[in-house]
Each structure stands twice: as C-alpha cells, then as structure tokens.
Amino acid sequence: MTVRIADVEIPDSALARAATELVRAAAEPLVYDHSRRVFLFGAFVGDREGLTYDPELLYVGAMFHDLGLTRTYRTSDQRFEIDGADEARRFLREHGVSEEGSRVVWEAIALHTTPEIPHHMAPEIALVTTGVEADVLGIGLDAIPDEARAEIVAAHPRPDFKRRILAAFTDGIAHRPQTTFGNVKADVLERFVPGYVRTNFVDVIENSAWPE
Template sequence: MPLDDLVPDTAAAASAFEVAQAFHSPALLNHCRRAHLWAAEYGRERGIAFDAELLYVAAMLHDIGLAPAFDSATVPFEEAGGAVAWVFGAGAGWDAGRRRRTVEVIVAHMAPEVDVATDPEGHLLELATGLDVSGRRPDDWPAAFRAEVLDAHPRLGLAEEFLGCFTEQARRKPSSLAGQFVAEGFADRVRANPLDGVRR
C-alpha cells in the first residue's frame, strides 16, 4: 500500500498537518509523520479497528507541547499538547467527546503501555512513538516498510534534537514523565535507536 493511502483525506487531517508544519522543526515534523505511519500500518496489519482521522490528528499534534509557542512552564508537554489539540478540535467543529478522545490519545502516548481494547488510537500511537524515538520493537514492522518510511521522511538528526527538548522539560518539570525518562537513562536508548542505522 502506498504511504499516502494511510493518510486520511479530510479537512481536519490537512489542517493538523498545517499546524504541525508551522510550529515544528523539520526533524520533529518528520517524526510526527513517521509516528502516524508506524501507527496506522501496525493497526492495519493486525486488524485493529481505529479512527483514522483521530489517529492522524493526534500524531500530528502529539509533540506540539514541545514547540516554543506552546511549551508550558508548569504542565507536562503531553498535557499541554492535549490542550492544543482540544482547541484544534473545537475549531474543526468536533464535538466534546471527540475533542476529549484526542486529548486522551496524546496524553497516553507517554504511557509505558496502553490497552488496545480501551484506547486503540492511544495504543497505536504509544507503540509508534516508542519505535521512532527509542527504537522499541522494530521487528513489529517489516524491514521493507521501515526503509520506505525512513526514505520518505528522513530522521534529520531527530535523536539529539529530541534529547535537547526532553532535557529542557526535565530541568523545568522534573516530576513529569519526560523528567522521569531522562533520569532513567532515556538518552542512551534514544542514541542507540536502530532506525538511525538504517537511514538518516
């Protein structure tokens, strides 16, 4: 399946990409695009029923709380990103339940594990970001698909940029999950990501 076929063709999806493109660096934008593709393909291959538009919007906005314009001084970045997504959903005309679900998916991507039965989109995004940031479980995606995604959306030095973002989050918000990750050796896992050995 062509990669573009995994991207939903809706106004909200196009707007979410526009927001991510406007506020993220090229490396973080590509990270969002890869995270969506890892998540959507994993779900498709395993027959997991998920809301394609909701997943795409959450993937585009899941790290928006790291962008300087939306970086909160006190709130963990995933919660700040969820708040941005809530406002985005209101602008897109989504009802309160759909806005709430987008927040839940974005916050859940930082969890160590998300139950697919109760939150399929959160489950998929958590697995996808785990792969893209720290190289967790790469063999869950075929090698040819990994190479295709990395060729289409190169990593562009994501590891060091992402570590810089998390180190700053940890300095200002040490009790956040980002702070805990940094304290527990997150940098070593990120720098050892096998995706960086496939294609840069």
C-alpha cells in the first residue's frame, strides 16, 4: 500500500520493504522513527529543490544510517557510520543493486556526520545528510513548512528526542572511543563519558615518529 506523508511517497518496493523489516528488527523505535524522518525530511527538501534522486537508494541510506549504533550491527574497531554503510552495501548487493548504487548509499551513510562535503556529492548522499541535519541539529528547518513538519512528526513521533538520541549515540560508541577522533561524536563522549579525553590533532602531529 502506498503511503504518502507530507506529500512524500515512501517507497514500497520489495527492496524498501526488506530494508524496513531489517531496521525494525535491529533498532529501537527511537532509531527507526528517526531514520524514517531523515528520509522524509531529505526527500521533501529534494523535491522542493527539484533534485533528481533515486527514492529507493535515498530510503536505504536514511534507514541504515544509524544501524551501526545497534547491538546487532555495531563493531568495536571502526566508526559506527562505517558499520551502517558496510551493512547497507551488503544488503543492496544481496538484492541485486548495482555497484554504483551500492557505492552511493555507502558514501551517504559513511559521510552523514561529516559537515559540508556530502552537499557537494550525489543527491542521495546530500539528502541523507540534509535529513539528518534537520532532525538532529535543526539545520534547514526553515525549508520545511510547519504543516509538513507536523505531519512527519505525527507519523513518526520524537518524544524527548534530544536526550534519547544523545544517549543512543553514547551507548553506540562509548566502547570504541578511538573511532571518534576527528569527528563530531567526540563531543558526545566528552560530555557523557567520565574520564574520556579526546585525542588532540596537534598532539598527534607533535608526537609522531617524525623527528621534525
């Protein structure tokens, strides 16, 4: 059955349904609803801006973007973004998606916490970041009318979202603090994990093996 929210059609292909089932099984409702809002906000902005994008690829990118925070898919030796990106690529290949399509989704997920760069890449990559920035940081909300925003949130509520998403970030990365070097998640550990000391880029250079 076709579902439209804020005039955005949620893909209902076999691929999209399989992605929805996988994320529902692995993620808490907090992450599931957040991921659906990321798709809806990203697609809404993309449609308003007249961008040409593949709705299925955008949907998988949005739905899998925080999968690396879940207990099922998290690892201990790489950034959580890469966990989700790797699983998305595996999933897409398994469902017959081209290497190019799989690469676009991998990059969309791997780069969604990297400011600016995604917005200079393929529309699907840019729009995953657009959706994340809107839902988590409130960036670009002025591009989404109040009525559309209300319809999206009614379909996928965000109760106590700020506190709960920060707790989910902390839980998903506290066991691998080394992976936050040079990215925004170091701010999360600095705020919420006692004793955490962020790696300093200047210290890395000054203490490297080079004599000068």
